Amino acid sequence: MIAETVCSAVAAAGLGIAVVTAYRKRYLAAARIAAYALVPLGLVMTGIVEWVADTAFSPTAWAGFAVLGGAWALLATTRAVERRRGGTRKERRAxxxxxxxxAVAPAASAPSLGQSARPASGPASRPASAPRTNGASDDFSDIEAILKKHGI
Known part of the structure; x- marks a missing residue:
């Protein structure tokens, strides 16, 4: 009841200001002020103000807002955990x-690359300071040479 009275008083005051503004020959501003002044009156007439006032002072409504906030927090938390794990269980399995x-066939596509895509492993590609070894340790000797070159 008090909220409706306050809104009606605000609307009446706004319309009074609009009349004074129109008296000063500022019709566009007066029309704009009148439009703003009629909004609270329209809200009172539709019953929205009563509904908002009842909701604002209702413990059940506030408990409902708390439940909605908790649900939102729970959804946001589960989504954040899901992102950290790398997706849903179905996505992780895939x-x-x-x-x-x-892992079963890591070099299956190596023959399709051709000679130009493979790194050169001849003596010209190896630094002079790197020792010559055979097999898989060629890669490590190249790395060792690079590290020695940079003083690491």
Whole structure:
């Protein structure tokens, strides 16, 4: 009841200001002030002000807002945890299957690359300070040479 009275008083005061503004020959500003002044009156007439006032002073409504906030926090937390884990369980399984299939045949696509895509492993590509070794340790000797070159 008090909220409706306050809104009606604000509307009446706004319309009074609009009349004074129109008296000063500022019709566009007066029309704008009148439009703003009629909004609270319209809200009172539709019953929205009563509903808002009842909701604002209702403990049940505030408990409902608390439940909605808790639900939102729970959803946001589960989404954040899901992102940190790398997606849903279904997405993680699909990624694990893809990683497993790559691990089974890691060099399966090497022949299709051709000679130009492979790194050169001849004596010209190896630094002079690197010792010559055979097999898989060629890669490590190149790395050792680079590290020695930079003083590491």
């Amino acid at each position: 990624a694990a299957r893809a990683a497993h299939s790559e």
